[in-house]
Amino acid sequence: MEPYRILVLNPGSTSTKIGIYENETLLFEKTIRHNTDEIEKFPSIIDQYAFRKEMILQALDEEQMNISRLSAVCGRGGLLRPIEGGTYAVNDQMLQDLRAGYSGQHASNLGGIIANEIAKGLNIPAFIVDPVVVDELQDLARISGTAKLERRSIFHALNQKAVARRYAKEIGKPYDALSLIVVHMGGGITVGTHHNGRVIDVNNGLHGDGPFSPERAGSVPIGDLVEMCYSGQYYQHEIMKMIVGQGGLVSYLGTNDAVTVEKRIEAGDTEAKLIYDAMAYQVAKEIGAQSAVLSGKVDAILLTGGLAYGKAFVAEIADRISWIADVVTYPGEDELQALAEGAYRVLSGEEQPKNYPN
Secondary structure, eight states: OOEEEEEEEEOOOEEEEEEEEEETTTEEEEEEEEEHHTTTTTSSSGGGGHHHHHHHHHHHHHOOOOOGOOOOOEEEEOOOOOOOEEEEEEEEHHHHHHTTTOOOOOOHHHHEEEHHHHHHHHHHHHEEOOOOOOOOOEEEEEEEETTTTEEEOOOOOHHHHHHHHHHHHHHHGGGGGOOEEEEEEEESSSEEETTTTEEEOOOOOOSSSSSSSSBBBBBBOOOHHHHHTTSSSOOOOHHHHHHTTHHHHHHHHHHHOOOHHHHHTTTTHHHHHHHHHHHHHHHHHHHHHHHHHHTTOOSEOOOOOEGGGOOOOOOOOHHHHHHTOOEEEEEEEOHHHHHHHHHHHHTTTTSOOOOOOO
């Protein structure tokens, strides 16, 4: 059987990462940088799709990549309706929701749109895989404590699911037969409980839930936050910035760069050590909480994301939670690889593509 050739796309705010895979093997990868002045010419994110599509095709042409040989195009999933995890065929409803920004406007919304534009010209399928709105929460996990607010599932689904599947493959067991706690540690931190192939509980890593991170505040004292909101000293956007963007390490130490913080600790900065240790402490607490979701029956705890490169940080977490289960580390994140793997599972017949919305 001739191998499948897959083009994968991951649009970010000022760049678009692209790659071509043969089955699950990388053949070509490039990050296309977008000048801020060029991006700001467009009234909205969605208006950028033709500009970005042209730059992608130009980059492929420059590298003499023959797109006529492609079997599928797979884009990063955006802020869609809540859906279960998996690989989805791009359809009209999805395109409509991506353009409208159903759950918000973000550069990742362009992934499915551009994938579809390229794929339809070649008469091949277009997919997305495990967008951040993956929602597989059990009913118990949705209860917040007030009937006016429901807990929401917004997390690093693409990387968490990819790492969980990778671990399952390494130990020779099906992903849907395991009970795992997967911790993505990057600009935001999310701790997910993966049970029988579904993420049945996870903290909302975007809007104030769970551990603080390099730039997000995580769970904060609610009453004090409400008082700040009505103090007359802050606008709404300033409060939101405190929670996302200027929270966590940025708030305490003025940087979101973990390497910089580690160097400060090595130089004897006791404040930096206290805050860094507190971040590890909160991650460990969240892992402990998620282990209760599984009644302590955890097959493994998987640590991933950029912060997992920090050996001291990982050790601080592992010291507190290794009694629960074995701790396995997968530093960094490879979203292009995860997208390619999701498309390949469908092309090879291992999985059926899901219909949006499911």
